Amino acid sequence: MIGRRILGGLFLSAILFQIYCDVRAFGASALLGPVELVTATVCIGMFSINRLKGSMLGRSWRRFTNTAMQYVLSLSAILACFVLGALLFYVAAKGIHGLSFHLFTELPRPPGIEGGGMRNAIIGTLLLVLIASIGGIPVGLLAGIYVSCFSKGKLGDAVRFSADVLNGIPSVVIGLFAYAAFVLPFKHFSAWSGGLALSIMMVPTILRTTEEMIKMVPASHLEGALALGARRGYAVRTVVVPAAKNGIVTGVMLAIARVSGETAPLLFTAFGSGQLVLNPSQPVSSLTMQIYQYAISPYDDWVAQAWSGALVLLMMILSLNVAARVLTRRMSPAR
Amino acid sequence: MKPEQAELSSRALVETSVVGSQFVLRSTLRKVVDLAFARTALASGLVVIALILWIGARLFIESGLTRRRYGASLITTSVWDVPHEIYGALPFIFGTVVSSLLALLIAVPLGVGAALFLNETAPKRLAVPLSFVIELLASIPSVIYGLWGFMVLCPFLQSHISPWIASHLGANPLFAGPPVLTNMLAAGSILAIMILPIITTISREVLRNVPAGQREAAMGLGSTKWEMLQHIVLPEARSGITGAVILALGRAIGETMAVVMVIGNTPQISASILQSGYTMPALLANQFNEAYNDELQRSALIEVAFILFLVTLAFNILARVLLRMTARKLSDGSPRNERSTSKVVGVPAT
Numbered sequence: 001m002i003g004r005r006i007l008g009g010l011f012l013s014a015i016l017f018q019i020y021c022d023v024r025a026f027g028a029s030a031l032l033g034p035v036e037l038v039t040a041t042v043c044i045g046m047f048s049i050n051r052l053k054g055s056m057l058g059r060s061w062r063r064f065t066n067t068a069m070q071y072v073l074s075l076s077a078i079l080a081c082f083v084l085g086a087l088l089f090y091v092a093a094k095g096i097h098g099l100s101f102h103l104f105t106e107l108p109r110p111p112g113i114e115g116g117g118m119r120n121a122i123i124g125t126l127l128l129v130l131i132a133s134i135g136g137i138p139v140g141l142l143a144g145i146y147v148s149c150f151s152k153g154k155l156g157d158a159v160r161f162s163a164d165v166l167n168g169i170p171s172v173v174i175g176l177f178a179y180a181a182f183v184l185p186f187k188h189f190s191a192w193s194g195g196l197a198l199s200i201m202m203v204p205t206i207l208r209t210t211e212e213m214i215k216m217v218p219a220s221h222l223e224g225a226l227a228l229g230a231r232r233g234y235a236v237r238t239v240v241v242p243a244a245k246n247g248i249v250t251g252v253m254l255a256i257a258r259v260s261g262e263t264a265p266l267l268f269t270a271f272g273s274g275q276l277v278l279n280p281s282q283p284v285s286s287l288t289m290q291i292y293q294y295a296i297s298p299y300d301d302w303v304a305q306a307w308s309g310a311l312v313l314l315m316m317i318l319s320l321n322v323a324a325r326v327l328t329r330r331m332s333p334a335r
Numbered sequence: 336m337k338p339e340q341a342e343l344s345s346r347a348l349v350e351t352s353v354v355g356s357q358f359v360l361r362s363t364l365r366k367v368v369d370l371a372f373a374r375t376a377l378a379s380g381l382v383v384i385a386l387i388l389w390i391g392a393r394l395f396i397e398s399g400l401t402r403r404r405y406g407a408s409l410i411t412t413s414v415w416d417v418p419h420e421i422y423g424a425l426p427f428i429f430g431t432v433v434s435s436l437l438a439l440l441i442a443v444p445l446g447v448g449a450a451l452f453l454n455e456t457a458p459k460r461l462a463v464p465l466s467f468v469i470e471l472l473a474s475i476p477s478v479i480y481g482l483w484g485f486m487v488l489c490p491f492l493q494s495h496i497s498p499w500i501a502s503h504l505g506a507n508p509l510f511a512g513p514p515v516l517t518n519m520l521a522a523g524s525i526l527a528i529m530i531l532p533i534i535t536t537i538s539r540e541v542l543r544n545v546p547a548g549q550r551e552a553a554m555g556l557g558s559t560k561w562e563m564l565q566h567i568v569l570p571e572a573r574s575g576i577t578g579a580v581i582l583a584l585g586r587a588i589g590e591t592m593a594v595v596m597v598i599g600n601t602p603q604i605s606a607s608i609l610q611s612g613y614t615m616p617a618l619l620a621n622q623f624n625e626a627y628n629d630e631l632q633r634s635a636l637i638e639v640a641f642i643l644f645l646v647t648l649a650f651n652i653l654a655r656v657l658l659r660m661t662a663r664k665l666s667d668g669s670p671r672n673e674r675s676t677s678k679v680v681g682v683p684a685t
Contacts, residue, residue: 003577090483172643180396
């Protein structure tokens with residue numbers, strides 16, 4: 001109840017402050033401003049409703065609020081969908097023009113020169129995600145298996161908690177950490193450091209989905225295997241994990257989708273490059289960094305390419321997400 | 336015994352022993368593999384814990400230079416002048432706080448409203464696709480949010496929303512104009528969109544845990560659905576929703592790419608949300624590359640990152656503890672209620 005009072009007090013004082021400022025600036029005529037009118041209407045409304053309590057009119061008022069509030073609630077969900085729709089629409093509408101074969105096959109060119117593409121960035125993203133997967137998937141998977149199958153105690157709880165906390169650490173901080181840990185000692189930017197930063201971000205996602213999916217496997221599977229004399233490690237390896245395989249794959253897909261859209265941790269690790277780089281100890285570009293670089297540039301053709309790159313990236317990530325969702329839905333009836 | 340028979344049986348004996356030793360070998364091998372599997376799983380779990388400590392320690396060590404030289408003045412003074420070696424991060428801290436709070440102000444009512452709608456009032460045919468869409472919002476890369484915010488949202492706000500705010504509420508220093516294209520309001524709005532899915536998904540999880548008995552009791556006493564939500568469900572779920580909000584706040588504080596593109600990147604402390612600002616992650620993203628050869632600036636930036644790390648760590652821990660407490664309270668609540676009613680009424684508990 002205290003929280004509610006504090007919030008109410010803050011809200012009230014904000015309104016009073018607004019009215020005070022308006023009156024100070026415009027005199028008494030400010031009392032007909034929008035904030036003042038709305039406040040007055042609400043006050044009068046609340047007063048009269050209090051008087052109506054219990055009467056016939058009060059009852060229909062309750063019914064009215066009920067319906068009205070349900071519409072308000074639905075509106076907030078629909079607004080969220082509207083935002084997604086607007087975003088997809090703009091990315092598609094502005095990106096579709098520049099979406100050509102060149103985008104995938106050519107290297108960037110200076111602004112003003114026709115053509116040019118994002119081949120280096122697309123290859124770079126793939127390289128970074130590959131490095132991240134090599135580092136992140138095994139750790140995330142095994143830690144998820146540990147949390148769900150091997151530990152029922154404090155340690156498993158601590159691991160789960162750390163994964164949640166790790167998930168909440170801003171990507172830019174992880175980027176700086178990777179810079180301090182993997183770039184500074186070797187004195188140059190590299191795909192390795194970018195990939196490692198991304199792999200750290202993959203771990204919590206994979207861990208939590210792996211755990212969730214293993215939880216969906218009936219406990220009797222594990223118990224049956226143990227009762228037949230299997231060691232725990234053997235039972236988990238051959239019975240539990242295969243049963244949860246589809247779900248675990250979706251977790252990996254979600255994690256890949258997440259890190260392939262990351263920009264901030266790459267700025268000071270992978271750094272970016274205009275060349276096609278396949279050597280992981282060299283700086284590489286990524287689709288996200290290229291989009292950022294082009295989007296804030298003052299050249300129209302670069303901005304148009306940024307939209308096209310965004311469309312490619314968005315399609316990739318959304319299809320990974322949708323595929324993961326379909327896979328999960330297919331396996332959930334077996335629950 | 337004939338010689339052939341003896342030979343046969345001895346051969347059989349040899350064969351069995353070979354098979355036996357193979358079996359023993361294989362079973363030891365398997366035992367080793369199983370053990371190794373369990374141990375690597377344990378090790379991976381420990382790696383996750385170690386990562387957090389490593390991140391914290393590394394950032395702490397690398398920021399030692401400025402911590403010793405500037406002490407608390409790094410977070411209390413407001414001039415950030417690299418050539419003169421003056422580092423005060425207050426404008427960035429201010430911008431981070433304001434843009435995140437603005438995001439919460441927009442996203443919390445919307446997010447909780449959406450969660451209530453999806454969980455309580457929406458028909459299932461609508462709830463499933465809508466929640467899918469909201470979860471998709473969470474998967475869109477922040478750089479695309481930034482691009483969209485910079486190219487679409489900022490001009491829209493500038494031409495439709497900001498002038499109205501400035502002319503009708505502008506007497507208040509919080510809304511003082513004239514509005515700038517890239518400003519706090521745009522940053523708050525884009526952050527709100529980005530944290531909305533977090534608030535909605537976690538709030539839904541919490542709402543789902545509110546016992547059905549309480550809802551039914553409220554409805555049975557004649558309350559309308561909204562009154563039930565307002566007086567029963569929301570108060571029950573409040574600490575859990577608070578957890579969701581804090582989690583979202585942590586996300587908003589650390590968000591980089593979307594904010595850097597729409598906030599204007601002006602290190603000033605202005606009360607008005609229609610003016611430009613700067614946030615800590617934006618500072619890191621913009622200045623880090625030039626700091627490669629400047630040890631002092633690098634250290635100052637890493638210290639800013641360390642502050643971000645500490646703040647988000649604290650918020651995350653707080654949020655997780657709150658969420659866990661709520662889940663435990665709500666799951667404990669219902670059986671205890673059932674038992675007590677059955678005792679009062681005198682019906683044997685089943």
